[in-house]
Amino acid sequence: MSQSGDGELHLLDDVGYLLARSSGITVRRTNEALADLGLRVRQYSVLSAACDTGGISQRALSDFLGLDPSQIVALADDLQERGLVERVPDERDRRTRLITPTEAGRQLYAQARAAAEGSSELSLASLTEDERTVLRDLLRRVVTAAVTPVAAAS
Template identity: 50%
Template sequence: MTPRTTTSVDEETPRIGGIERLAHTDLAAEPLFLAARLASTGSAGANGVLAELGLKVRHYSVLALACSGEEPTQRELSQFLVLDPSQIVSIIDELEHRGAVERRTDPRDRRSKILAPTAAGRSLYGQARDLVTRSTEESLTGLSVAERDELFRLLRKAAL
């Protein structure tokens, strides 16, 4: 066997620790992975701050839509949030138990239920929205205001 005369890149270059060394992989060049990673890290940060209110991102999302003035149905919530209907029912049950929302019969279709916030729910949403806004600011500190605006524009265009 002939001795190896070249040095591999791994032997020449000191290894970078942590996830930074994965930033140059094929996966890190895939837009859907990057969007999912941003969503995951953003959700983790938001869950961390929402914990002081006893909420998670899913609760916040349902509460935000309930407070939107659009009177969403449970089916619309499920479709918009891309959650199984049983997950929506569970989240609404928890928010209803806390006195934050109530189910009402949909006047457009009496077989369907709409979700409406209570006064306590509106107050809780205001507190949660402030926390989520701050968490989002922290998650995006590396972007300028113009870059954030462009990111939001592109995300809305791609997601909606």
């Protein structure tokens, strides 16, 4: 019958909550870090996948990033208008359009990556380098377990 709280905040034991909270903290900080470059984390993630693959279908982006296809359309429109990516038709399947980085896109990405990664480090300043590595490895396993292996242009 404990009527009044006694200092036990269960949210701080809830991995789901902790994920959401720490994600919020880092996303906020990273958005600030990317603001100078005119990017937000969302568009940065699309640009990153486009640069690292050299061209990826919107469907694959949707799966990889966990976003609705309609969100990809909007993000691609935005990046395309700014000349950072192009939509090149896939000859093997004329339905799909590959989101491909332009030279300007690659250059911006290089800068953005430095900014974004620096910002992450800052958000995790309370962890040691080794602990950050452990965290990264654990999270990567959580994420990759939920994602189909990134469609390597069959």
